[in-house]
Amino acid sequence: MSGVLVLVVVGLWTVIGRWAWKSYLRPRVADGRRRWVGLAFAVAWLVLPVTDEILGAYQFRRLCAEIPPTRYYGPIAVGPGAFFDEEGKRRWKTSDEFARIRLATDEWEQLWNWRTEEVRIASWPMIVFQARVCASNETGRMVIETYFRGSGGGWINRGIGGGMLGSYQCLSKGVIRKMKKPLYLTQR
Numbered sequence: 001m002s003g004v005l006v007l008v009v010v011g012l013w014t015v016i017g018r019w020a021w022k023s024y025l026r027p028r029v030a031d032g033r034r035r036w037v038g039l040a041f042a043v044a045w046l047v048l049p050v051t052d053e054i055l056g057a058y059q060f061r062r063l064c065a066e067i068p069p070t071r072y073y074g075p076i077a078v079g080p081g082a083f084f085d086e087e088g089k090r091r092w093k094t095s096d097e098f099a100r101i102r103l104a105t106d107e108w109e110q111l112w113n114w115r116t117e118e119v120r121i122a123s124w125p126m127i128v129f130q131a132r133v134c135a136s137n138e139t140g141r142m143v144i145e146t147y148f149r150g151s152g153g154g155w156i157n158r159g160i161g162g163g164m165l166g167s168y169q170c171l172s173k174g175v176i177r178k179m180k181k182p183l184y185l186t187q188r
């Protein structure tokens with residue numbers, strides 16, 4: 001459905017641009033230059049509104065490559081379970097394994113206190129936020145530190161409902177994902 005909406009908006013924008021060209025610009029341009037001026041107008045009319053999205057995508061990839069990895073400060077004596085063995089050592093090796101275990105059980109919420117700190121790390125060409133998610137046990141000792149970066153995209157994407165963290169997302173280690181809800185928003 002959103003693809004149809006995008007096609008309708010692009011079609012309407014093209015019709016408006018063609019009308020502006022024929023009504024206002026074409027009569028004012030000399031015959032020998034109409035083709036080049038028309039091409040420049042078409043490119044500007046169709047590309048400039050999404051320039052922030054195009055440039056922002058490159059910037060977001062660079063920021064995701066620089067994201068710190070998930071840090072685990074263990075072992076933690078919490079007893080055996082889905083996340084830790086009898087000795088308190090973690091059962092996961094990668095962020096992906098941790099996420100799979102985390103989504104499969106609600107044991108995590110019972111073990112840890114979560115704290116999220118959100119910071120704007122870029123404002124142009126599109127706004128990018130970084131969230132630092134920390135988990136601590138009852139003693140207040142930090143156990144896990146992970147990062148999330150997200151952006152709603154350019155001004156058009158945010159305007160049609162992409163939200164501030166909807167379109168572009170990456171987790172620690174620079175893994176870019178398309179998710180309905182960021183992992184850190186599902187925690188308390």
